[in-house]
Amino acid sequence: MIENNIFYYRKAAQYNVFPGAHAGKIVGNGLLFKQHKPLIAAPDPRHIDLRASMLNPFAQYQVKSFQQQSRLDVFLLADLSASMSYQGQYNKQHVLVDCLLSVAKSAHATGDRFGFVGCGQLIDPQLLISPANLQQGRVTEMAKQIQQSVLTGQAESFTQAADYLPDSSALVFLLSDFYMPINNIQQQMQRLNKHTVVPLVLWDQHESSALPRWGVVKFSDLEQGKTRTLWMRPSLQKKIQTAFAQRKQQLQHCFRSFGCEPLFLKQGYRAESISQYFLQLAG
Template identity: 30%
Template sequence: MTLARAPAPPAPRDLPYRLFGRARGVTAGAHRAVGSGGAGAFLRHASLLEAPDARRIDMRASLLDPLGGLKVRRFENRARIDVFVLLDLSGSMRFGRAGEDDPVAELCATIAHAAVRGQDRFGMIAAGPSARADLAIRATRRRGVPEEIWRALRREPGEGSGVAGLLESLDHLPTRRSLVFVVSDFLLPTETTEALLGALWRHDVAPVVVRSSTVEGRLPGFGLVETRDLETGRRRLVLMRKALRESWREKARRRREELERIFLSHGRPAFDLVDRFDPDAFADYLLSGGV
């Protein structure tokens, strides 16, 4: 008899995320920060009068100065940032998380691993119609957090209707500008999506849209189809035909276009998480300017 092995947490890996603009903070880290100092990446030369630090005198630059002044190296400050996941745990997220492997849990754990390994702090707010204090994680650099998140989220498929709990929990985010990944299927009224992203105006927001190809693509041309609202539990029997199928697909296409317009108006395009989490595709998204 062969025993099935329990799923393992995703392997730690680095992600090329960054904060748009310059970070603010005094704790040394990997991100470009406001101001200059005596450590970090080389920024420019300054006169000794402007930056009176004899340890940073550059003799070559000083000898080449036609005015004979002493030149001092100035370096770009580097600081750490806070990386947060804002996770939708409403009932409609169940389809995007079906199967043995939970792509949302893998995504969140991978982001947590990358933040902790990169000396940043990671935090998470997870909620649906009501806040979930048991899943809230304040910004931390604790190494065990990624695996804890992965195990906890695999047991939490989500329930209820709406994301009122997320809107109520936004006060738990730090006031300092942070990188916030908003993970949701975004099956929300347009005004709710606008309100959610608008409330995050002081942060860098990276949307992650969770989708299922089973729901959006595999519709028969003709036949009876039973639908179920995962948030309310209501079932409905529909006679599917070609015209109705095309109408549903057109509505889905228009919804994606509207979401993309909203995301771009708040700063950046979204990453589509379809069926499974592909860390290489996610890294490409980050490198391409998504974050």
């Protein structure tokens, strides 16, 4: 289910010069008082504060300056490799579509522009919105196309996605299961260092914690197109779960080294999880 949700964008919007809905640090025509300035430094007599001017020890006219609200470019960079079609507790491909629609709707609701880069073996122009814009109809069409697509291969274009982002700071959601080599993720993060990045790690509990203690289990490598049948036993179950726990720590260390905290989505996409994520960062 798609929920209309207004996220709490902060860092990426602070220095954007375009007016919008988010608190910025640039002086402009906002409503939030920032500071007093001498009239000669801010020659706008409409904002003269007579009380502050009378109290000024240098007998200078004082003008009120205000903090401008800023507009933000919001991008979703999505892994479109075969592993993102995994069906377990939920369908990862459906979750990807839900995330696309929800993030775009939230961005447009606040007057922000939304962009999308789908990262498959190549970057398909039909699955690309760059530069970011306010066209919700284009997002809806793209969501339907992804929903009906058969995802194949690896996300070999993953590290090329940064080429489609603006020069100014943007809020970038990075959606993937991140089963790719850590070196690829580090290379991507280095290219995104001027943006505010939110890594969304899409895992499914059936991949690790929901494994049976005993029984025959088939494991499929969707990207390589290979299937392996194993006899599940407690020792193998523990080994797999330990590997997932180590991978989680590895991803956390990788993203934290670039100043961002990953959000693990193990129960599908929920808009309130994203809001809670931003609230925790703000707190």
